[in-house]
Amino acid sequence: MSPFGRARVLRRGVLGAVLATTFLRAAPDAGRIHLSYWEKWAGIDSAGMRAVVAAFNEAQSRYVVEYLPVSQIERKVVVATAGGDPPDIAGLWAQNVASFADNEAILPLEDLVRRDGGTTDQWLARYYPVYADICRHQGRMFAAVSTPATIALHWNKALFREVGLDPERPPRTLAELDEFSRRLAKRDPATGAILRLGFLPQEPDWWPWLYCAWFGGQLFDGRAVTLGTDPRNLAAMRWVAGYTRDAGLASVTTFASGFGKYGTPQTAFLNGKIAMMFQGVWFNNFIQKFRPGLDYGVAPFPAAQAGVEDFTLAEADVLVIPRGARHADGAWEFIKFVNSHNAHAQNRSELQGMELLCFLQQKNSPLRDWSPFFTQHHPHPHIAEFRRLSASPHAIRIPDVGVWQEYDRECKAMFERVRLLVATPEEAIAYTHARVSASWARHQLSLVRHGQLAEAPSPTRAP
Amino acid sequence: MTPRDRRSLLSGLGFTSLWIVGFGTFVAYPMLASLFYSFCDYSILKSPVWCGFENYQTLVRDDLFWKSLRNTLFFAGLAVPLGTITALSLALLLNCEVRGRAFFRTLFYLPSIVPVVASSMLWLWMLNGKFGLINALLAPVLAPFGLTPPVWLADPAWAKPALVMMSLWGVGNAMVIYLAGLQNVPRELYEAAAIDGAGAWPRFRHITLPTIAPVIYFNVIMGLINALQIFTQAFVIAEGAEGNPARSTLFYTPYLFSTAFYDLRMGYASAMAWVLFALIAGLAWLATRLMRDSLH
Incomplete structure (x- = not known):
């Protein structure tokens, strides 16, 4: 073969290889719209959602969802949205909804719901009321639930037996919790060092504001911050300080500094250092693992x-459509798919949408209606309790306030000062109330400046 | 300007144009934009609205601004002198003719190339109040006096000193620079001083220190800038912007970061950034003034 002939063959060969590779790769998704989906999960939670994504991609031929795990997702969604290149779907936390909505970072979903026929109230009626509330901000729907959770008391039955408590009877009142906690506490007879505590409010310290709500306190009344004006919040912080005083500041600080990081085998509840703990439905996954x-x-x-x-906190991860998403229609189709289910599923392969997700993630479904298979064969041994709590009239959610990130952080600082006896509960609450009230006034002023609120900020109430 | 000069200028600009464009796009424009945003109500997600000096006025009334500033100055005030003394002392020791000198130089330099996140995780364990290595060593020493070691990062009184102690872990970089400076001190000066009967301290005081003064100046300025911008260690150890325990480790840049990216107050954070810039520039100027007479 002449050199020219060889070159021609070579060129054709390379071209053929490139075309073949292109078509072979493109064939399964040819003509379909690609939807980018950023999600924060890893591990079992990620595997669950990937299965739902695969089911969605298989169930229709118009869209392909591309799942991308993203750490620190709320910040990256903010930056991507500000830069005009957000994902089509983002998996955020419930606490982001109000702040993102006020900053016009996520799309309201009313138009998409209306286009399908119906109202947002009708659409959200599929959820237990507390989960429906999580999807709303100022009465408008901005999100749909992707993974729900409710929080409950977990107690170690073996430790109850050890101190002569009935292992099948958890504390039913606050007084009983305190009493059981005292009985479960254990100290080194020689040194007096704490070896075990029944309950410790700081373990974990994720929801210190929840203690206020548990005591009946209100944090926000829809117009003003009420942390410092509701005496029940003060009662809650006094109760927190009482735990440190009872155990001794130095003893309890030394004891707690030996706790391992949450989500490891050294988690205080898992290695028996704490006998009772408030945790969510997800905690069983760690128990199974460690x-x-x-x-x-x-x-x-x-x-x-x-x-x-039946007081509980209902939490949820949510799916939202960021402002500027290229394929909002496709994103909505995916969100609807995730929030669908087969009410008659009789076996694992018949589970769909939300039930498939929650079954794989071993969590409760936020939907009112559970299929027979999901109800009877759920892998979480206590799922019925979490379902009952979801339906509780005393299930609460994170307050719907646009400065919640700041409010939550201030509450954590307040809790730290109280539990470390750095400040009295009165001082800590008054200080936090003043700071958050100022933030709230500033936030309202910003909404007025940006034309999102007509009236001037309301005056803050002094505690 | 002659045609030759003009051609030369254009050639020069042509060769440096890539850098000029890069500097303008990634440094100058963001800096000027942040200066503008510092006078705006701006969340990054909505259009900025001019609000004059409001952000700066709010800063003055913001408790956390002052607290984070106090914490940062406390940290810098301890970490910079201690770091300077430690790095210089190590350099002096490693400048001596001792057996295994190269090995020790490498040994003391190594920690400074460990990523800050990794070393922070390591220190979290070392400073653990109950199971930490440091308390395991301290406890038997303190026990005869009826004392117990502190719980370090869990105690608001000890958390900042613990971070200062941790900062000494990374003195290797400064040590190497001091070492280079020490090797540039002319031998004949030491020989002349020795002939005159000068001991070790006078030789250090009157020869070494004045000669390496520019190196000390450089390291102090760099150390000061780094200390005032402390972020990663604090973020890892003190759980981000929380500044735990009880905000005793809330430093300036983590507070700035949380204000910008968690609270979405980019205008306010820009004002904080410019105040920090002014502070660093002011302290650097002050250090320059104080050391002016010592620099040769």
Whole structure:
């Protein structure tokens, strides 16, 4: 073969290889719209959502969802949205909804719901009321639930047995929680060092504001910050300080500094350093992983107020469509798919949408209606308790306030100062109330400046 | 300007144009934009609205601004002198003719190339109040006096000193620069001083220190800038912008970061950034003034 002939063959060969590679790769998604989906999860949670994404991609031929795990997702979504190149779908936290909505970073979903026929109230009626509320900000729908959770008291039955408590009977009132906690506490007879505590409010310290709500306190009344004006919030912080005083500041600080990081085998509850702990439905995944066979129970929060039983915090990860998303219609189709389910599923392969996700993630479904298979064969041994709590009239959500990130951080600082006896509960609450009230006034002023609010900021109430 | 000069200028600009464009795009424009935003109500997600000096006025009334500034100055005030003394002392020791000198130089330099996040995680364990290595060593020493070691990062009184102690871990860089400076001190000066009967301290005081003064100046300025911008260690150890325990480790840049990216107050954060810039520039100027007479 002449050199020219060889070159021609070579060129054709390379061209053929490139075309073949292109078509072979493109064939399965040819003509379909690609939707980018940023999600924060890893591990079992990620695997669950990937299965739902695969089911969506298989169930229709118009869209292909591309799942991309992203750390620090809320910040990256902010930057991408500001830069005009956000994902089509973002998996955020419930606490982001109000702030993102006020900053016009996410799209309201009313138009998309209306286009399908119906109202947002009708659409959200599929959820237990507390989860429906999570999707709304100022009465408008901005999000849909992707993974729900409710929080409950977890107790170690073996430790209850050890101190002569009935392992099948968790504390039912606040007084009982304190009493059981005292009985479960254990000290080194020689040194007096704490070896175990029944309960410790700081473990974990994720929701210090929740203690206020548990005591019946209100944090925000829709117009003003009420942290410092509701005496029940003060009662909650006094109760927190009481735990440090009872155990001794130095002893409890030394003891707690030995706790391992949450989500490791050294988690205080998992290695028996703490006998009772408030945790979410996800905690069973850690128990299965690090302490399989741990004999534990799940119960509602002990009643801190007369007549208020089955108190819980309902949390959720949410799906939103960032402003500037290229394929909002496709994103909405995916969100609807995730929030669908097969009410008649009789086996694992018949689970769809939300039930498939929650089954794989071992969490409760936020939907009111559960299929027979999901109800009877759920892998979480205490799922019925979490379902009951989801439906509770005393299930609460994160307050719907645009400065919640700041409010939450201030509450954590308040809790730290109280539990470390750096400040009295009165001082800590008054200080936090003043700071958050100022933030709220500034936030309203910003909304007025940007034409999102007509009236001037309301005056803040002094505690 | 002659045609030759003009051609020369254009050639020069042509060769440096890439850098000029890069500097303008990635440094000058963001700096000027942040200066503008510092006078605006700006969240990054909505259009900026001019609000005059409001952000700067709010800063003056912001408790956390002052707290984070105090914490940062406390840290810098301890970390910079201690770091300077430690790095210079190590350099002096490693400048001596001792067996295994190269090995020790490498040994003391190594920690400074460990990523800050990794070393912070390591220090989290070392400073653990109950199971930490440091307390395991301290406890038997303090026990005969009826004392117990502190719980370091869990105690608001000890958390900042613990971070200062941790900062000494990374003195290797400064040590190497001091070492280079020490090797440039002319031998004949030491020989002349020795002939005159000068001991070790007078030789250090009157020969070494004046000769390496520019190196000390450089390291102090760099150390000061780094200390005032402390972020990664604080972010890893003190759980981000929380500044735990009880905000005792809330430093300036983590507070700035949380204000910008968690609270979405980019205008306010820009004002904070410019105040920090002014502070660093002011302290650098002050250090230059104080050391002016010592620099040769």
